[in-house]
Amino acid sequence: MTGSLASLTGAPWYTDRCRARLTGAGQVKNKFGGEGRDEQIGLQRPALLGQPGDRMILPSSDSPHRLGESAIELGPPLPMVSYHAMERWHPERIGALALYCSDGRWGEAFDEFCHRHLQIPRYDRWAVPGGPAWVATPQEDPALHRVIRIQLDFLVRAHELERVVLITHYGCAWYGHLLQRSPGECLSAQAEDVESAAAVLQGWYPGLRVEAYLAMRQHEWVSFHQLDIGDELTRRTHLWPRKSSERTPESLFP
Ligand SMILES: [Zn+2]
Secondary structure, eight states: OOSOHHHHHTSTTOOHHHHHHHHTOOOOOOTTSSTTHHHHHHTSOGGGOOSTTOEEOOOOTTOSOOTTTOOEEOOOOOOOOSOOOSSOOOOOOOOEEEEEOOOHHHHHHHHHIIIIISOOTTOEEEEOTTTTHHHHGGGGOHHHHHHHHHHHHHHHHHSOOOEEEEEEETTOHHHHHHHOOOHHHHHHHHHHHHHHHHHHHHHHSTTOEEEEEEEEEETTEEEEEEOOOOOHHHHHTOOOOOOHHHHSGGGGOO
């Protein structure tokens, strides 16, 4: 225990019984009622607990564990709980990342597609305006290239990425503002960007599995359509002609 016993025993949740056991004093009947209830009472306010890394030993009188044989790991001091999630945290990484637009109106459908169709639960999410556009453009901007590469290098190494899913969506405001074209007219540029992004990714990480999809919308209904990102040779001879000045984020904010 790294925190001082004095600060621990002064906490409101700390009962006489806990104090007696930790200080070595004799049995003290607590004021909350019967034997064994003090441990329940003592756990009611974890937000007031001690220092990070502290361990608090709370053996029950009828517990098979004796003092020193078991411990409850306490977290750092926190404000009162605002919400307990129904979803559970899972330790296993899935080794997949999806790169898509941050437009929250599409987020639930992206999740459903990845979870149910692609079967990649707990996939890493990389959500930025325009999605794959940011991996397509680094060829033209060394500074942006470096930022993107740092993030991806980390994810490939630390999160053990083996698969990247690129999703571009119909009516993406990023492309609409950038190109000043209608949603339908932007689609060819989006498809080219996805293809370019796939080439960049596979160039950086040979062996990485890359796939791409267009998320389409009709009224409120969303569908997903796989895009042909071709092979490396095809991509090199099939790049969308464009002026680099049209492709940089700065052109959005002159
Ligand atoms: Zn978008």
